[in-house]
Amino acid sequence: MTRKELFKNTLRKSVHAWKLINELPLSDDESLMLRHFMDQPGFLDLHWRMFVPAIKGQGTEEQKQKWLPLANKMQIIGCYAQTELGHGSNVQGLETTATFDPQTDQFILHSPTQTSSKWWPGGLGKVSTHAVIYARLITDGKDHGVHGFIVQLRNMDDHSPLPGITIGDIGVKFGNGAYNSMDNGFLMFDKFCIPRDQMLMRLSKVTREGKYVPSDVPRQLMYGTMVSVRQTIVSNASIAMARAVCIATRYSAVRRQFGSQNGGIETQVIDYKTQQNRLFPLLASAYAFRFVGEWLKWLYTDVTQRLEASDFATLPEAHACTAGLKSMTTSATSDGIEECRKLCGGHGYLWCSGLPELFAVYVPACTYEGDNVVLQLQVARFLMKTVSQLGSGKAPAGTTAYMGRAKHLLQCRSSIRKAEDWLNPAMVLETFEARALRMAVSCANNLSKFENQEQGFSELLADLVEAAIAHCQLIVVSKFIVKLEGEIKGKGVKNQLKNLCYIYALHLIHKHLGDFLSTNSITSEQASLANHQLRSLYTQVRPNAVALVDAFDYTDHYLGSVLGRYDGNVYPKLFEEALKDPLNDTVVPDGYHEYIRPLIKQHLRSARL
Numbered sequence: 001m002t003r004k005e006l007f008k009n010t011l012r013k014s015v016h017a018w019k020l021i022n023e024l025p026l027s028d029d030e031s032l033m034l035r036h037f038m039d040q041p042g043f044l045d046l047h048w049r050m051f052v053p054a055i056k057g058q059g060t061e062e063q064k065q066k067w068l069p070l071a072n073k074m075q076i077i078g079c080y081a082q083t084e085l086g087h088g089s090n091v092q093g094l095e096t097t098a099t100f101d102p103q104t105d106q107f108i109l110h111s112p113t114q115t116s117s118k119w120w121p122g123g124l125g126k127v128s129t130h131a132v133i134y135a136r137l138i139t140d141g142k143d144h145g146v147h148g149f150i151v152q153l154r155n156m157d158d159h160s161p162l163p164g165i166t167i168g169d170i171g172v173k174f175g176n177g178a179y180n181s182m183d184n185g186f187l188m189f190d191k192f193c194i195p196r197d198q199m200l201m202r203l204s205k206v207t208r209e210g211k212y213v214p215s216d217v218p219r220q221l222m223y224g225t226m227v228s229v230r231q232t233i234v235s236n237a238s239i240a241m242a243r244a245v246c247i248a249t250r251y252s253a254v255r256r257q258f259g260s261q262n263g264g265i266e267t268q269v270i271d272y273k274t275q276q277n278r279l280f281p282l283l284a285s286a287y288a289f290r291f292v293g294e295w296l297k298w299l300y301t302d303v304t305q306r307l308e309a310s311d312f313a314t315l316p317e318a319h320a321c322t323a324g325l326k327s328m329t330t331s332a333t334s335d336g337i338e339e340c341r342k343l344c345g346g347h348g349y350l351w352c353s354g355l356p357e358l359f360a361v362y363v364p365a366c367t368y369e370g371d372n373v374v375l376q377l378q379v380a381r382f383l384m385k386t387v388s389q390l391g392s393g394k395a396p397a398g399t400t401a402y403m404g405r406a407k408h409l410l411q412c413r414s415s416i417r418k419a420e421d422w423l424n425p426a427m428v429l430e431t432f433e434a435r436a437l438r439m440a441v442s443c444a445n446n447l448s449k450f451e452n453q454e455q456g457f458s459e460l461l462a463d464l465v466e467a468a469i470a471h472c473q474l475i476v477v478s479k480f481i482v483k484l485e486g487e488i489k490g491k492g493v494k495n496q497l498k499n500l501c502y503i504y505a506l507h508l509i510h511k512h513l514g515d516f517l518s519t520n521s522i523t524s525e526q527a528s529l530a531n532h533q534l535r536s537l538y539t540q541v542r543p544n545a546v547a548l549v550d551a552f553d554y555t556d557h558y559l560g561s562v563l564g565r566y567d568g569n570v571y572p573k574l575f576e577e578a579l580k581d582p583l584n585d586t587v588v589p590d591g592y593h594e595y596i597r598p599l600i601k602q603h604l605r606s607a608r609l
C-alpha cells in the first residue's frame with residue numbers, strides 16, 4: 001500500500017474495531033486485546049492509552065465529567081502532545097507557552113520558536129480533534145514549569161485546523177509499512193486562546209484572578225500517564241518477543257543444513273548448540289517478560305490505589321520499575337527480533353518471514369515513552385539515593401529490599417560447587433543480588449569522589465546505566481523464580497518453566513560475565529559450571545521447544561510468517577509468496593526495452609567488431 005492507502009486502511013480497521021467493541025460489547029481488557037489483534041499502530045492507541053488516562057489522572061472532577069463522556073464515546077478524538085522538535089527526553093525543557101490572560105480569563109498558547117513546535121505525537125497529524133498539550137504555564141510574567149492543557153485542534157464540522165493552529169504529518173518513518181500507519185504529527189500555535197478551565201487542574205490551579213496555586217502532591221504525578229504506558233509496554237515486549245521466537249523456533253525445526261550421512265537427511269538447524277544458544281535464551285526471555293509484566297501490572301495497580309489515598313511512598317519505586325523494565329525489555333526485544341531474523345538465515349530477510357516488519361514496527365519502543373538510556377538513568381538515580389540511605393535506619397523496601405542485606409552481599413562468596421547448584425534458586429538470586437549491589441555501591445563510591453555530585457553523575461553515566469540494568473535483570477530473574485514458587489497448572493509445565501527460568505538467568509551470567517567476575521560475585525570456575533549447566537538445559541528444552549512456542553497460541557494469520565507456519569510447510573509457501581510479487585506479473589520486466597535490451601545489444605555490437 002502507499003502511505004495514503006495504509007493510513008486510510010488503518011482508519012477503516014480502527015473504526016471497525018470500535019464498532020465491534022460497542023456491538024459485542026467488549027470489556028476494557030478485551031478492547032485492548034482487539035487493538036492488539038488489529039496489529040497496526042493507529043490513533044486509537046493514543047486516544048485510549050494516553051489522552052483519556054491523562055484526563056483521568058490530571059483532570060478535576062468537573063473536567064472529567066465534561067471531557068470523559070465525549071472521549072469515551074469517541075465524539076472527540078484525542079492525542080498526547082508533549083514532545084517538541086527541540087525537546088523530547090527533557091520534559092522540563094519544553095518551550096511551548098501557555099500564558100494566562102486575566103482580561104479574557106484565557107490561556108494563550110504559543111510556539112515561540114521553531115524548536116517549540118510539537119513534533120511526534122501519534123494521531124496528531126491528521127486525525128485528532130483534541131489533544132492534551134504540555135506547555136509552560138506563565139502567570140503574571142512568572143514561569144511555573146510544564147503543565148497539561150486540553151486543547152481543541154480541529155473544527156468539529158469539517159476537520160479543518162482552528163485559526164491559530166498549523167498542523168500536519170511529520171513524514172515517512174523507518175520501514176515500509178510498520179509505524180507509517182500512524183499520523184505522527186507536528187503542531188504550532190500562533191497565540192491560540194483556550195478557556196482557563198481547560199488547564200488540567202487536579203494537581204495545581206490558576207484562579208480567576210490569575211493566582212497560581214501549586215499542588216500539595218508530588219509534581220511528578222503529571223508524568224503519571226507515561227508511567228501507565230511504560231507498564232503496558234513491558235507486557236507488550238513479551239508478546240513481540242514471543243512472536244519472533246515462535247517464527248524462528250518453528251523454522252529452525254524445519255530447516256536442515258549439513259550433517260547428512262550416506263545420503264541421509266541433514267541436521268535440523270535447531271539441533272546445533274550455537275542455534276540453541278542464540279534461540280533458547282530468547283524463548284526464555286519471552287516467558288520471563290510475561291511474568292515480570294504481570295507483576296508490574298500488580299505494582300502499578302497497587303501504587304494507583306495508594307495515590308488515590310494520598311499515599312505517595314511507593315511512587316519512586318513504581319517510577320524506577322516501570323522506567324527500568326520498559327527500557328530493559330524493549331531493548332532486549334528489539335535485539336531479539338533481529339537475532340531471530342538472523343536465526344532464519346537468508347529467508348529471514350524476506351518480508352514474508354514476518355520478521356522485517358515486526359522489527360520495523362517494534363524498534364521505536366526503545367525510544368518512545370522515554371529513550372531507553374534516559375530511563376535507565378532514572379533507575380540509577382533511584383539506586384544511588386537508596387545506597388546513600390543505607391545505614392540511615394530507613395530500610396530499603398520492595399525491589400531494593402536486597403540492599404538492606406548489604407553487609408552480607410558485599411562480602412559473601414558464591415557457594416556454587418557443581419553445575420547443578422546453578423538450579424538452586426537461592427544461590428542464583430544471591431549471585432544476581434551481589435552483582436547488582438556491588439555495581440551500585442561501586443558507582444556510589446566513585447560518585448563520592450567528586451565534589452560536585454551532578455558533575456560526578458555526568459562523568460559516570462555509562463557505569464550508572466550498567467548498574468541500573470543489573471538491578472532490572474535481578475528483578476526479572478526474581479519474579480520468574482517467584483512465579484515458579486506459586487501454583488502452576490499442567491503436568492510437566494512447571495519443569496519446562498524451571499528450565500526456561502534458569503536458561504534466562506544463566507545466559508545473563510554468560511552475557512555479562514565481565515560484571516559478575518569483576519564484582520567477584522562468582523569465580524571463573526563457577527562461570528564455567530554455569531555454562532555447563534546452560535548446555536544441559538538446552539538439551540532438556542530442545543524436545544519441547546516447538547511446543548513451548550505453540551503454547552503462545554498465535555494463529556498463522558497473526559504471525560503473518562511463511563517461515564513460522566504451524567504446519568511447517570515452508571518451501572511451497574515461499575514459492576507461492578514469491579509468485580505473488582508484482583515483478584512476477586510479467587515474464588519480461590517493465591524496463592527491458594528501455595534499459596536491458598539496448599545494453600545487451602550494444603555489447604553484442606562491440607563483440608562483433
Ligand SMILES: CCCCCCCC/C=C\CCCC(=O)SCCNC(=O)CCNC(=O)[C@H](O)C(C)(C)COP(=O)(O)OP(=O)(O)OC[C@H]1O[C@@H](n2cnc3c(N)ncnc32)[C@H](O)[C@@H]1OP(=O)(O)O
Pocket residue numbers: 035036045046049080082083088089090091092122220221223224226227229232233236315316319367368369370371374378381382385
Ligand atoms: C499492542 C501495542 C500497544 C503498545 C502500547 C503503546 C501505545 C502508545 C505507543 C506509543 C506512544 C508513545 C508516546 C510518547 O512517547 S509520549 C512522550 C514520552 N516522553 C517521555 O517519556 C519523556 C521522557 N522524559 C521524562 O520522563 C522526564 O523528563 C525524565 C527523564 C524522567 C526527567 O524528568 P525531570 O527532569 O522532571 O526529572 P528529574 O530527573 O529532575 O527528576 C525529578 C524527580 O522526579 C522523579 N520522576 C521523574 N519522572 C517520574 C515519574 N514518571 N513518576 C514519578 N517520579 C518521577 C525522579 O525520579 C526524581 O526524583 P528524585 O527523588 O530523585 O528527586
Ligand SMILES: Cc1cc2nc3c(=O)[nH]c(=O)nc-3n(C[C@H](O)[C@H](O)[C@H](O)COP(=O)(O)OP(=O)(O)OC[C@H]3O[C@@H](n4cnc5c(N)ncnc54)[C@H](O)[C@@H]3O)c2cc1C
Pocket residue numbers: 046080081082083086087088089090119120121122179184364367368369370371372373374377461
Ligand atoms: C514512533 C514514535 C511515537 C511517538 N509518539 C509520541 C507521542 O504520541 N507523544 C509524544 O509526546 N511524543 C511521542 N514520541 C516522542 C518520544 O517520546 C521521544 O522521541 C522520546 O521521548 C525520546 O526523546 P528525544 O527524541 O528527545 O530523544 P533525545 O533525548 O534527543 O535522544 C537522543 C540521544 O541522546 C541521548 N540522551 C538524551 N538525554 C540524555 C541524558 N540526559 N543523558 C545521556 N544521554 C542522553 C539519548 O540516549 C539518545 O541516544 C514518539 C516517538 C516515536 C519514535
